[in-house]
Amino acid sequence: YTVSSFQKSLDLAKPCKRFVLHLHDIAYDGDNAANATSAAIVNPLGLGDFSFGKFVIMDDPVTMDQNYLSKPVARVQGFFCYHGKATYDAWIAWTVVFNSTQHKGAFTIMGENPFMEPTRDLPIVGGTGDFIMTRGIATLTTDHIDGSKYFRVKLDIKLYECYH
């Protein structure tokens, strides 16, 4: 078979789809079982002071604006784990799942998320339904942090391969 690896080019300014979402995470603290949207299944190992080894599973609501109480348009399901020894740093696998009249389908953001940086780009590696076979980039910005209880992240989604 012939497969030349082809050097493709890409106009970053022209994604085939672009939208912004806000993810809300409420960490389980032992008392807030009803409201919690994520929980650590492995606690930090004590390797350094930046939660190395902490592994968190999540099922977070996503809204179009920054208001946690707005109606969720999607959920982010998956996990993140802390791997930094000298700073806070996490590896994430987040599937954004839509189940509404407007959108049905999902896509997955995955990779290294140095969340202490103002903005971070991560790959979108695949999708289904309205997002079938999609690929792209998610730019993450931490909107708000409330200690270890709550954080809100802006997801600037840019899809560069669209089939729907």
Added chain:
Amino acid sequence: YTVSSFQKSLDLAKPCKRFVLHLHDIAYDGDNAANATSAAIVNPLGLGDFSFGKFVIMDDPVTMDQNYLSKPVARVQGFFCYHGKATYDAWIAWTVVFNSTQHKGAFTIMGENPFMEPTRDLPIVGGTGDFIMTRGIATLTTDHIDGSKYFRVKLDIKLYECYH
């Protein structure tokens, strides 16, 4: 540089490769070490009644038919973790590995698997060997569940990018 993100078209009815596999999972229960093919490395946290937080590592045989005793044609290796508070729901990373005279190579299914649904589509995000650089969709159907001991899942594999 040029090339706008391309709105490609995809004929879902014409994958470049399509085949069906059946995955068999025998959960480790403390006594069946010899036969077990998966085991929880983290047990549920008690956040809701749907195993939230349970993290299972697996190395499951895959057959062409539904018979667990048939000769495996591949194995599914990876993990899944439960993230549902209101229902059973899992995030999965499953690499299907072939090591036979017919096929040598692997591809990875990854993402959100609401396994209580009759069928679920998940992205196939990449592959190697006979499946080099492949991408596609896996449609999962739960064939059979035997309590928490055994489950069989049908994997309807549709590859839309083939290079082999």
